[in-house]
Amino acid sequence: GENVEQHPSTLSVQEGDSAVIKCTYSDSASNYFPWYKQELGKRPQLIIDIRSNVGEKKDQRIAVTLNKTAKHFSLHITETQPEDSAVYFCAADSYGQNFVFGPGTRLSVLP
Amino acid sequence: DAGITQSPRHKVTETGTPVTLRCHQTENHRYMYWYRQDPGHGLRLIHYSYGVKDTDKGEVSDGYSVSRSKTEDFLLTLESATSSQTSVYFCATRVGTQNTGELFFGEGSRLTVL
Secondary structure, rough: OOOOOEEEEEEEEEEEOEEEEEEEEEEEHHHHHHHHEEEEOOOOOOEEEOOOOOOEEEEOEEEEEEEEOEEEEEEEOOOOHHHHHHEEEEEEEEOOOEEEEEEOOEEEOOO | OOEEEEEEEEEOOOOOOOOEEEEEOOOOOOOOEEEEOOOOEEEEEEEEEEEOEEEOOOOOHHHHHHHHEEEOOEEEEOOOOOHHOOOOEEEEOOOOOOOOOOOOEOOOOOOOOO
């Protein structure tokens, strides 16, 4: 089955700097890759996603890139703000039925 | 919030007792999922359902069973709770069609097994 790895597990950046989180997946048939943000004590919420026919997608300060050949995708957050502090999860769809999630990255934005 | 409610939100129980968590949705979504979340492991799939009475196992299904007798309800049962099942459980529904829909999560149910 699908396996998703995610790095780093923790990341600290200064406010205003950029943050990058990387994920790799194992199943070349996966074709949908969402990113979820989870604030402390809250539910995970979708922040951006990308499909296999696209190499990059942007939404204001966040962007996701996908390299299908290498089977990796990354989340980029620019001009980080304190409210970006959270745990971020990448995921890959598995056989179009369910998602496999990475173990998460705890991002801390320092003032 | 995609109309998802989980109950109970918090539960403390003893080892060996059965526990049932309920997920209720109001949006008539076909796909429903149960995940557990533990530090360092992210979200791991327990079971999922792709329609009434249609369910399948996820990667951590041992010790859990599910039922879906109505579109709106997806029940997760721990047949005999163990301390290793202490976790936060999230229900989710999938919006849209297969291969394209995103997941919406409920608020979670925190289970403590003593």
